[in-house]
Amino acid sequence: MNTSSAYPNSRDTRDTTDNRILVWDLPVRLFHWLMAACFAGAFLTAESEHWRLVHVTLGYTVGGLVLFRLVWGLVGTRYARFASFIGGPSSVWRYLRGVARAHPDRHVGHNPAGAIVIVAMLTLACALTLTGWTAYNDVGGEWLNELHEGIANVMLALVGVHIAGVIASSWLHRENLIGAMVSGRKHGQPGEGVKSAWSSVAALMLVAVLTFWWWQWHAAPAAPVSGHDAVSVRQTDRYDSDD
Template sequence: MNTSSAYRNSSSAGDTTQRRILVWDAPVRLFHWLFAACFAGAWLTAESEHWRLVHVALGYTAGGLVIFRLAWGLVGTKYARFSSFVRGPASVWRYLLGILRGHPQRHVGHNPAGAVVIVAMLALACALTMTGWATYNDVGGNWPGEVHEALASIMLALVGVHVAGVVVSSWLHRENLVGAMLSGHKSGHPDEGIKRVWRSVAAIVLASVLAFWWWQWQVAPAPIAPGSNAATSHQTDRDDAD
């Protein structure tokens, strides 16, 4: 197991130096909350034709955020990199056994079980974006839409598992993991913290998302006002079709 991401035994002399350290950089935290907001918004607007363009924009945004997260998982800070938390089945099993035996091993970054859920969510988000694009552009018939809905339900279930895991881990280790993802700080040894917040990268990501939303707003078709000639023509076409 990666000793850089797991706490030393609580009986070690080094515990006297534990203090508040920086764990989650700004890009990771921004991705986490923006992705959560995009998925929630896309889920709530999925069945509404009136909000279809919002649904599509949020879906594309989530897909773009995942692309960024995959890149940052390769070149980002210590606990952002996949190499720091993605482990094999044996590590996941040992971690789960520790929980069952009442001796869970605390990790400064993501624990091995949480990493499985995170990777699954990233993969599902990619599949959701592709099937959503195919559905919106009428590519491939009806099956992309059906797959898209099924994947969205699986993603919602994974979100539930993720939230439950955060609650359980927060209780087991007596720490506020939600607060840590907001502030970026947790308790640990001084040599375990990261050095830079990378606010500049987070600012670029946020500016890109806002620019994309602005562009989507600009190219969105204007709504048809009731009583207008276009609305009357549209209603006539529908009546003729019926």
């Protein structure tokens, strides 16, 4: 069942509804921005051996965040649940027809087209984590490394589609959707908002992420000595033995 409220005329609704309601709880918002930062960081460090630990750590973090989002999508607040925004093909087609007419239905939570992108990104993020693990542990051969890179490129393209969709929806609905993912608040009818931001869950998630990063940093093996440093060490040892 889709519980996300939709209005047939988004601009009229905006004109008559000045209430700012809480739509996105804090765990959803924290997940969104951590996911964006971790994917961007992992993508930028993918080709550097020097930053390999950072790349791996961020990649594993993405996997952990996706696992959390899957659970929160079942037990979280109203608009965090998958049941509130994942609909059938007819709802997607109806929304896209509205977009083509520059007059789409407004949804308090995710719109049906955005839901497809979200599900696709979560799926690709899972595939990225699995193939990244195989690449890091030399399991499966070179073809899995190439598959990992290919999935990352598809993910990047999908992120671009997501950003374009957010910008287009913000313009069509005359509402700052990026700002809404920061504050958690959007325009809506009284009684449609969620009652709690669940800050405690967000705090636990942040502590878990930071703890994992700390553990990765301290559990990492020592960096290998470079050729120049190795020569310096041998020379120092020789001088010490001469003395």
